[in-house]
Amino acid sequence: MAKSASKKNGKAKKAPGGGMVAWVLAPVVGFVALPTFILLLIGMAPTLVAFFIMDRHPSKYTTRAVGYLNFSGCLPYAIDLWRGGGVWEFETLVSIISDPFNLLVMYSSAAVGWMILFATPPVVAAYLAVTSDMRETTLKARQKELIENWGRNVRLGAMGAELSDDDDDEDNESGQESEPAAQLAPPS
Amino acid sequence: MANGDSAKRVKLRDRYEIAVDEPLPNYDNPPAVAYKVRHMRDGQRDLIGLVCDPKMPTRFDLIGALSRVDTPYLMNIRDWGIVDWPLEGRRCPVFIFDRPDGGHLMTSLDDTFEPLREEAIVDLFVNPAYQMLRDFRDHDITHRAIRPTNIFTGGSVKGRYLIGECVTAAPAIAQPFVYEPIETCLCMVAGRGAGTIADDLYAVGVTILAMMTGASPCRGMSDEEVLDAKLNKGSYGALTHQTRISLTVMEALRGLLNDDPMERWTVDDLGMWANGRRGSPIQQSMESRAARSFSFMDKDHYTCRELAQTMSANWDMAVTVIRDGTVDTWLRRALGDDAKVSAMNDAKSVLGEMDADDNIVARSCIALDPASPIRYRDFRANPDGFPNVLAMHGESSGTRNEFAQLMQYNLIGFWDECQPRPRVDLVGLYRDLRRAKEVMTRTSMGEGIERVIYDLNPHIPCKSPIIETYYVIEMEQLLPSFESLAGEDPEVRFLVDRHIAGFIATHFTNHRGNEFRDLDNQADPHLPLLASIRLLSNVQEKSRRVTPFPKLSALAAAVLAPTINRLHNRQTRKSISKAMSEAAESGRLMEVLAVVDNADVLNNDERRFHAAMQEYSETTQRLSQLEYDKENRPTIARELGAQVSSFVSGVLTTVAFIGIVAVTFLF
Numbered sequence: 086m087a088k089s090a091s092k093k094n095g096k097a098k099k100a101p102g103g104g105m106v107a108w109v110l111a112p113v114v115g116f117v118a119l120p121t122f123i124l125l126l127i128g129m130a131p132t133l134v135a136f137f138i139m140d141r142h143p144s145k146y147t148t149r150a151v152g153y154l155n156f157s158g159c160l161p162y163a164i165d166l167w168r169g170g171g172v173w174e175f176e177t178l179v180s181i182i183s184d185p186f187n188l189l190v191m192y193s194s195a196a197v198g199w200m201i202l203f204a205t206p207p208v209v210a211a212y213l214a215v216t217s218d219m220r221e222t223t224l225k226a227r228q229k230e231l232i233e234n235w236g237r238n239v240r241l242g243a244m245g246a247e248l249s250d251d252d253d254d255e256d257n258e259s260g261q262e263s264e265p266a267a268q269l270a271p272p273s
Numbered sequence: 274m275a276n277g278d279s280a281k282r283v284k285l286r287d288r289y290e291i292a293v294d295e296p297l298p299n300y301d302n303p304p305a306v307a308y309k310v311r312h313m314r315d316g317q318r319d320l321i322g323l324v325c326d327p328k329m330p331t332r333f334d335l336i337g338a339l340s341r342v343d344t345p346y347l348m349n350i351r352d353w354g355i356v357d358w359p360l361e362g363r364r365c366p367v368f369i370f371d372r373p374d375g376g377h378l379m380t381s382l383d384d385t386f387e388p389l390r391e392e393a394i395v396d397l398f399v400n401p402a403y404q405m406l407r408d409f410r411d412h413d414i415t416h417r418a419i420r421p422t423n424i425f426t427g428g429s430v431k432g433r434y435l436i437g438e439c440v441t442a443a444p445a446i447a448q449p450f451v452y453e454p455i456e457t458c459l460c461m462v463a464g465r466g467a468g469t470i471a472d473d474l475y476a477v478g479v480t481i482l483a484m485m486t487g488a489s490p491c492r493g494m495s496d497e498e499v500l501d502a503k504l505n506k507g508s509y510g511a512l513t514h515q516t517r518i519s520l521t522v523m524e525a526l527r528g529l530l531n532d533d534p535m536e537r538w539t540v541d542d543l544g545m546w547a548n549g550r551r552g553s554p555i556q557q558s559m560e561s562r563a564a565r566s567f568s569f570m571d572k573d574h575y576t577c578r579e580l581a582q583t584m585s586a587n588w589d590m591a592v593t594v595i596r597d598g599t600v601d602t603w604l605r606r607a608l609g610d611d612a613k614v615s616a617m618n619d620a621k622s623v624l625g626e627m628d629a630d631d632n633i634v635a636r637s638c639i640a641l642d643p644a645s646p647i648r649y650r651d652f653r654a655n656p657d658g659f660p661n662v663l664a665m666h667g668e669s670s671g672t673r674n675e676f677a678q679l680m681q682y683n684l685i686g687f688w689d690e691c692q693p694r695p696r697v698d699l700v701g702l703y704r705d706l707r708r709a710k711e712v713m714t715r716t717s718m719g720e721g722i723e724r725v726i727y728d729l730n731p732h733i734p735c736k737s738p739i740i741e742t743y744y745v746i747e748m749e750q751l752l753p754s755f756e757s758l759a760g761e762d763p764e765v766r767f768l769v770d771r772h773i774a775g776f777i778a779t780h781f782t783n784h785r786g787n788e789f790r791d792l793d794n795q796a797d798p799h800l801p802l803l804a805s806i807r808l809l810s811n812v813q814e815k816s817r818r819v820t821p822f823p824k825l826s827a828l829a830a831a832v833l834a835p836t837i838n839r840l841h842n843r844q845t846r847k848s849i850s851k852a853m854s855e856a857a858e859s860g861r862l863m864e865v866l867a868v869v870d871n872a873d874v875l876n877n878d879e880r881r882f883h884a885a886m887q888e889y890s891e892t893t894q895r896l897s898q899l900e901y902d903k904e905n906r907p908t909i910a911r912e913l914g915a916q917v918s919s920f921v922s923g924v925l926t927t928v929a930f931i932g933i934v935a936v937t938f939l940f
Contacts, residue, residue, distance in 0.1 A: 146915035152925035153919070160930060162935050186491050198922050205921065206914030210906055213913070219905075221899050224892045231892075235885045242882070243890040 117214040121163055127182050129157035131195035151198035157192025162187055285354045288313055289369055291322045291358055300374050303422055304329055310369055313498055320351065320371040323441050324358060327365045327744055330443040330664045333732035338412040339440065343601065346401030347408075348373060348425065355744050363742035366441075371436050375427025380491065382422060382449055386921020388487035391522055397434045398424070398484060399525075399547045402477050406540045417444040417468060419476040420452045421483050443661050444468065450496040451489060451512065452476045455503050455532055458496075459582065460646045463665040467697070471534040474543060478529025479512060486516055493886035504579050508532050509557045524554040531557065534644070535694070557841045563607040567595055577604075579615060581642035584634060588650055592630040595621065595637045615689055616640035632682040639684065643691035647677040656685055656699055659706065660729035667726045668736070677722075680710040707728055718788035723775030731779065737772035739765065748780045752813055752822055759828035766832055767807035781812060795801045799836040803870055806833055810862035821860025830857040833869050840875065841882040848875070 126133075132152040140147040162181045169177035179225040181187050231239050238248045292309040300307035313319040325331050339350055346425060351369045379386065389397070402419070409416060409735040416439045421596050423437035445465040450458050454475045457465040476726055479615035483489045484656040490512040491499050500552035510531040513796040518526065525546050530540035536555070566573035570587050574580040580600070584591035594600050595617075605613045620636035635649045646655045648925040652675035654662045659676070666672040674726060679685070683707055689696060709725040727733070743754035751773075758765060769777075788811070791804030796866075806829045813819060837853075849868060856864040 088641075123671075132370040141521075144916075144917065146919040149919035149921040150915065153922040157926040157929035157933070161933050161937070164933065168937075193842050198918075201925075202915065203923050205918040206907075206910045209914040209917055210910030211905055213910060215901060217899050221896060224896050224899070228889060228892050231885050234843055235882055236843065238841060239885050239889050240814070240884065242886040243893060 088243055096113075120166055124163055124166055124178055124181060125159055128162065128188070128191035129155045129195070131155055131199070133194060147202055150202045151195050154198035154201075155191065155195035158191040162191070274673060281354045283358065284308075284313075285322075285356050285367060285369070286352065289322070289352065291356065291458050297372075298370070299320055299380075299602060301422065301439060302418075302437055303447055305368075305811075318426070321372045322367045322369050323438065324856040325441045325741075327361065327734070328364060329446065330661055330733050331366050332440040332442070332444065333366075333746065335414055335440050336359050338414045341412060342405075342408045344401075344405045344408050346433060347405045347436050350438070350440060353440075355746070355750075364744040366744060368438065368441055370438060372676045373425035373427070375425050375435075377422055377437075378426055378434065379421040379483075382420075382489040383492060385488045386877050389484045391431060392483075392520075392929065394481055394484045396548050397426075399477070399481065399543065401433045402436060403540065403544045403547050404595045406470060406473055406477070407544065410540050415444065415467050415470055417465075417476075418442075418447065418874075419473055419480060420448060420479055421489060423759060423821040424480070428491075443665070445472070445563070446661075450477065450499045451491050452479045452533070455500070455508065455578075456534075458500050458503065459585075459648070459653060460655055460658060461651075461740075463652050463661045464646060464652075464658035466655040466658030468539060468655070468657065469534065471537050474529050474538055474540065475508070477543065478526055478538075481522065481529070482512055482516070482526060485518070485522060490514075499764075504576070504582065505634075506600065507559050520554065521551060524552060527554040527557055529854060531555070532559075548735060561608065561610065563603065564609075564755060565607045567600070567607065576780050577608070577610070577641040578645065581638045581645060581648075584641075585638050585648040585653070588631075590633055591634045591637070595633055600637070616643070617880040619690075620687070629682075631678065632684075635679065635682065636683050636687055641690050643688065643693070647679065647684050647688050649675050649682075651675060652679060654716065656688065656702055656706070659702075663726045664721070664730045664733045667722055669747075673722050677713055680706065680713065681753070718769075718790060718792040719778035719869050720775040721771065721775070723771045725775075727776050727779035735772055737770050738775070739768065739770060739773065741850075743778070748777075748812060749816065751777070752809065752816075752820070753829070755809065756822040756825045757930065759824035763824075763828060763831065765828065767805075768828075768832060769808060774808075777812065778806060781815070783815065784808075784811060799839055802833055802836055803866070803919075806862055807866055812865055813862050818825055818862070822862070823858060823860040824863055826857035826865050827854075827867050828855060829862050834867065836869055840878045841885075842878050845874065845878055 130150065132148060132155045135151045136145065136148040166174060168182065200246050228240075241248055281292065281294045283293055283780065285291060290311045290313055295309040297307040297309055300321050300323070302323060305323040306323050310320035310322040310326060312470060328574040336350060336353065348370050351371060353366065353368045355364050355366050357363075359369075361446040371776060378490075385896070389711070405621060417440040419436060426434040444463055444467045445457060448457075448465070452475075453465065454472055457472065460466075462531065479490060491502070493513070494502070499511070502514075503572070505511070506514075509527055512530060513526065528542055531537040562574045562575045562580055566575050568574070570579065570583055570590060572583060574583060586596075598795060601614060601617055604610055617637060617640045619728075620640040621633060621662050623632060623636070631650060634636060635647070638645070638648050646653050646658070652662070660670065663676065685703065689699070689703065704729065705758065709728060712720055712724050712728065713722055715721060725734075726736070734748060735741065735751070739749075740754045740758060743750070743757060745754045755768065756811070769792060774792060777784065778789065780811070784805070788808040791800045792808070794804070809825070809829070813822065833853065837849050838847050840849060852868045853865055856868045883887065
């Protein structure tokens, strides 16, 4: 526990440090490879929107989902930029960003990211529903099996209640099957 | 023992057949009832069987001594046993006798008959009685049932009378007042006790008087009138009342009816008189009379015995005259008996808790009349009659409490101190009663009044309602009776009550287990069940020959069935239950117990049960988690969906990156 706490604290301290490095390095990189930086700044506008406006999650999953694909849409043009004349080739940059098709490709890739982002939760929810029902059925079946094998005292004992002398009342048992879940150990 | 094989013929020991449909009322000796008996191998023998009242104590303790008594003038036992008696629907003791040649001298004490001459009385009755009593004295036993209604005319030798049996009922239980000395008349009937040979000699004297007059003395008088007459005039005066008696017989009657047992004729005196030796009649021993009466309860009393009797009959009033000293004054001034004054002072010299009214009255009665029985409210018995009182009335809480209190007040000790001569014959009884006093204070199973009843009466049957009808008088009969019970009433679920525990504690003396303690266990309901079967198992295993009792074992398995619930696992329960049934077939209770009370099985089941509880708890936790997840599924789906979508994006990006790099640099 102590270790995990210290790890968490370490991560919390690293995050602002890393961000500071990024804020320091970004202008340097932007200055060294300014055309590429401008290309990505324009091409990855949807990612910036996601990062600064949409995504409130600390892990920035939305930004990642959009950003990864957005970057893959920008990457061919960045390579063209590098192969066209180097990191200071502004003409190639202008020609790229002045072509709407190129912007469409870059933004479409970001749109694909958004589409994936919107399409996945319902699928995940359906998956969770199915697996949850299956697990619930399995667990209840096991509990029923335990009661059949050990009587309802096994439930009373698990609840920390006093054991009953007559633990053969299985009719009563079936009527109370859902009770322990409500009474026992509220989730943390 | 014996088995009844049909409704009309009951077999005893495969040797006798008792004809249930052939009663012989002429030979009844109440409470025993006579029936014709056939010897199965010797049809010539003419036998009768006296079936005893199973509710009344029977004198089994006399059987051994009577087998050594060899007189032709006593209706002696030929055999005995306990049979299934269809008329009662239970087991009853039965005694087999040779059928007497004649009938009863008197069928009722109200009858009259032709008076006998002196010579005839001596020849027909006194000589046989003397021979019988001589043997009885030599074997230190008493008859206590000598009366005209228990004497048969036409005995087997020379036409002499045959004196009836004395074993089918408690001593003197059926003796009329007239045939009992004053001391035993003052007792409750059950408390008369076996007494001494002097009591039999008294009865012989009264019987002689009856033969002489052709009627029982004091005919038509009530018991109270007889007792008053005896107290006022002495036995001789009361019984002979205006009867003309020859000097010869008067000598015998004065000797035999003497109210002082020390001065009463002995057996030898009777024998010498019967053989013709004559002396002068001794004077009737009378209690010293006071110069003036003591008035109490509107009655004038001149003797201490009279006063003690009235005081015992008016218990609550007596304490006043005792405590205010008027009795002492009367004793000192009117009676002049310093010994009695001293005894009264001793009676009142009690301290603390002992200074209770009941104790003072009881001790005063003893001080005034030490020869009489111990009287404590309604409890009136000679010390040797105590066991019989408990046997007959031990179930009554009144009798029980009175017995407990007189033991607590040590009235027996005071009674013994007041006796004019030491009663060495009662030393063993005193010891038993002292132990009974301790046992009565203990309330656990196998102790208390029930244990005392069997300790003091080792020959009475077990009084437990569970097996009372089987008439169990010894340990060897206990388990067979349970076997019969199991066959007749398999629904019984309670096998050891306080009476059975007391009976076992008395008769199974080498038992040293904890079963009696466990029988009382209130905390664990299974322990008493296990203890009851273990107790019976010990009886079975420690018997001389281990006999299987399959029905009892099956019943024990049923009794122990609830203890299977100590096991939690249903499958284990089923297997144990099945194993118990199989073990019961062996007829050994120990094997049934070994199955159901196996520590390894119990511990293993407990351990597995705890593991099952742990698992149930864990599954419950997981179900709770699932329930929580269900309620928050949209949020979780969003969260998880974002993760999945970022992952998918990452994968697609990686593929795209590889593709772009490949297309750009390779092609």
